[in-house]
Amino acid sequence: MSEFVFMNGEYIEAEKAVLPVRTHAFLYGTSVFEGIRAYYNKDENQLYAFRVKEHYERLIRSAKIMWMENPYSLDEYCKITIDLLRKNEYRTDVYIRPTLYKSSIKVGPTLTDNEDSFLIFTTPFGDYFDANAGLKLCVSNWRRTSDNAIPPRAKVSGAYANSALIKTDAHEAGFDDAVVLSESGQVTEGSAMNIFLIINGVLTTTSTTDDILVGVTRNTVIELARELGIPVKERAIDRTELYLADEVFCCGTGAQIVPVESIDHRKVGNGKIGQITKQIQTLYYDVVKGKIEKFKEWCTPVYD
Ligand SMILES: Cc1ncc(COP(=O)(O)O)c(C=O)c1O
Structure with a gap:
């Protein structure tokens, strides 16, 4: 089953979530993002997203530095994220990657007069490092x-x-x-x-x-x-x-x-x-x- 991605205000299949090659964020690294984890608690058969609010608060601060407009409020960002996880029906630990990016088709690094778009992808994710090996x-x-x-x-x-x-x-x-x-x-x-x-x-x-x-x-x-x-x-x-x-x-x-x-x-x-x-x-x-x-x-x- 294809995973869902949130992009341009919709939940769409991951394969359909593509960006034009001239997207500003791709040309100049002009996106701000978060890395969030959700943990699966087997005993409760529940998936818990960890400190989602604090991650989006930081995204909003990053956006301010980078002349970006947030298309959603803090609460909306959190809700979209939880809804996406639910749609993807995970029963495993997950990594969540929200990105707010400069989406104009535009050559030149200026941040103003440059559209902002938002997407999230998620993926099952284990340990990045072995917690016991130093x-x-x-x-x-x-x-x-x-x-x-x-x-x-x-x-x-x-x-x-x-x-x-x-x-x-x-x-x-x-x-x-x-x-x-x-x-x-x-x-x-x-x-x-x-x-x-x-x-x-x-x-x-x-x-x-x-x-x-x-x-x-x-x-x-x-x-x-x-x-x-x-x-x-x-x-x-x-x-x-x-x-x-x-x-x-x-x-x-x-x-x-x-x-x-x-x-x-x-x-x-x-x-x-x-x-x-x-x-x-x-x-x-x-x-x-x-x-x-x-x-x-x-x-x-x-x-x-
Ligand atoms: C450069 C850098 N420092 C620190 C961290 C740890 O931040 P957080 O605990 O919010 O994941 C990260 C995480 O991605 C990072 O990229």
Whole structure:
């Protein structure tokens, strides 16, 4: 059975969802997007979409930076997404990709006087990384784009040329991924995930003004740490702190919560998954499946 896609205000079969080759977003990377997960809870036979509202709030912020008009309200975006999942009748974990894009047939990069269109596709999706095997990271010799170049705060497709170089060169050098530094040489994040260090029992992560995408999972981790009574600090992080931290993990919608085993061939802690990482990871996987009452408001059920 063909999957449905939402495009031009309709639910249509995926094969029919095609774009003209001169679409502005294709020519210039002028689209903003989200990556959202929905988790299948087998015991309840229910699919839960995770933090849909927060993802669309970020899409709306990205759109503002990029001179885009939102064709739908926040509530409408959420409803369209849940309706699409229901139409596709998934009984498995799913990745959801909404995209708001410059759809004019137009040569030249100007963002104004340029139509905006919206689409969503969905696809069954397992783990991006093995949650139990620690990542082997390096520090990338690429730099994260800065707020004054291509702002990482906006999730813009064109900015992913930066992520693609970071990730591919790390892979080619035998690593799983890379930590990328800012132009001023401080830690920002991974190619498509935020980073947390545990330093003397304090969960430490880069600030929202450190050239990062302000991750929804990052916020989830901070909330869960509070729940677990773990102190959290958001601050600038030096490269060498990566080598000295007791534990390190990365997080993102795709990556979920993934421990880091080594950075630049230096073992993190004893090279095994750390206790605080494990605690947060365990709670996270229960929360996303709607198993923890206190955080159930983050999980939107797809089926009645
Ligand atoms: C560059 C970058 N940083 C961080 C993240 C994590 O963000 P979120 O937790 O909202 O998925 C992503 C996710 O796609 C990303 O692409």
